[in-house]
Amino acid sequence: MAKKVSIKDIAAQLNISTTTVSFILNGKGKEKGISDVLTERVLKYVKEIGYTTNQLAKSLRTGKTNIISLLIENIDDPFFSSVAGYVEAEANQRGYKIIYGSTKNETDKTRELINLFKDRHVDGFIITPAEDMEVDIMKLKDEGIPFVLFDRYCESVQTDYVGMDNFESSRKAVDHLISQNHKNIGFVTLNSDQSQMFDRLRGYEAAVSSHKLEAFIKKIDYSKVHQIAVKEITAFMNENPQIDALFFATSYLALKGLEVLNNLNLSIPDDVGLIAFDDHEIFKLYKPTITAVTQPVAEMSKQLINLLLKQIDNDDISLQQPKHIIVPSVINIRKSSA
Amino acid sequence: MAKKVSIKDIAAQLNISTTTVSFILNGKGKEKGISDVLTERVLKYVKEIGYTTNQLAKSLRTGKTNIISLLIENIDDPFFSSVAGYVEAEANQRGYKIIYGSTKNETDKTRELINLFKDRHVDGFIITPAEDMEVDIMKLKDEGIPFVLFDRYCESVQTDYVGMDNFESSRKAVDHLISQNHKNIGFVTLNSDQSQMFDRLRGYEAAVSSHKLEAFIKKIDYSKVHQIAVKEITAFMNENPQIDALFFATSYLALKGLEVLNNLNLSIPDDVGLIAFDDHEIFKLYKPTITAVTQPVAEMSKQLINLLLKQIDNDDISLQQPKHIIVPSVINIRKSSA
């Protein structure tokens, strides 16, 4: 394994100082009054031997890593991996790389990841906070570390945030079911106090109560979705046979729901109308196609990077007013909600 | 933003040397003959002020980052994001973090990502190589940088590799269609020379030719799948109306195929039998359910990290015989191939 050549080696080889080499490599030759002749010579030699900078050393000295930490619920989830894809593209374009971590929506895991990446001196964070993270978020803010919350926010801490109007989106979705003559609309959601889930629940409640309909709510633990969702939803349907439509708070819950409706031989939308929160490739192909509240993932990703880089570039964060960017949702109306 | 405290600060505060602090923090106190009393005192103080190591500095000095670069085709693809999820979990457990890059299966982009992460001194790479990367892979090998290829390998370079027997899996899938009395089996694949695609093609050809059946092959450019696949597959079906079964070389091609069959009002499996390479959540729910060749993603991920860490831990890589780990595939037989 040939040792990598360093600026020092270049300097020695060309009989000049490392300072000069560094200036030239960083394009500060002109500004620092290095002659064109020497600049040429250095650049040529550097190219010849194929030197590349040791980013670790550079980062240590400058305090900049050009790495952004993306902490999402789970990389193996279409919504989040889609965000990861867009965020990566957007970040790359602006000279940043992404280091990710799946929080599994667990507070301890998220906290641990934040600390790990802080020690690695990432330039900033994009975080989908788990529950009870107010203290940690507050700490990040106090330390002046750039970060943007995503998907859900912390009620008690003012921070940059990109997300959707979950309340309004949810209400509209339920309104749409009502407009299609569904009367007994069940809501299947997570057992979670996170803002996005809370708002979706409130939206559902607002819609049904404003039409004087009865509310049917089923909450499922996030950590147990895969094990128990099918059973729980089945029980929910059996206990409330009058339900003629279902609204699912996430796409993976909706998938579980489809499985249940299949098992129960209930047809969509004749027996049960259906809308899911978050779109999914399946929904376009399923028979019937499934109506879904769609988050503009590309737009959100762009905003996330925008806000974050704005923080990273201005170090006088404290002066800035935290920004909440609420992007509009779209309901992709398909056959399941007829 | 309070300046972070360093080992130097601790040493100064306690009136001892940084060496001592470092030894203690790295658990070398005993070995280096630091007294228990002092060890206690340092540990207590460190805890009190909540010191954490600057990993950048540590990495610079030790040459270890504990970061693995995962270069996959596209994070926004269920197969790869699933791999990313497992690889992350496996790596985390063993003290490593993942920095990822989506290559989009483009040679230049992949090359660029490799170089970028090399400059960042990642400890190793997991790579799904794009086409024509032999030279780059050879270079990595020469430089003694630990890496494992995944999903597809480089014919001309001996390297560690984790993948499947694509030839055999493909042949079995086609054999299964034949056993179900399909006679004219079309194969829809990518226009690619990569090993995994090449082997799937060979598997298909072997199966049809051994049964003296005619081959119908459609190749689509990876970069244009989203734009043209539906049109191309439609044309393919129209030009070859005798086709009574389709085998798709990837799950996203199969999704395009489903769209086409829908449009053409062809029913599965009565008009056209169908098998996809790579499973997908949709396939379990689609009506009818779709038969798929399934890669054991969890197992592959574990093997990837295993092989890679073995390289990272032994620096006498040159002595090791490159290992090819071929994991068995499973055909999830569902209704579409009846």
Add this chain to the structure above:
DNA sequence: TTATTTTACTAAATCGTTTTAGGAACGAAA
């Protein structure tokens, strides 16, 4: 001629660790 400015460069400190090589203090052995 001398003073000043400009041009073209560089020595050395620094970022925060790890690690090599060694040193002081003390007691025991010769």
Add this chain to the structure above:
DNA sequence: TTTCGTTCCTAAAACGATTTAGTAAAATAA
């Protein structure tokens, strides 16, 4: 009293860059 081992700790170099605060020499001005 010298010598030798222990025990416990440290000075300083190193990793590879950036950057501050210069300086020497040449050009220009006075």
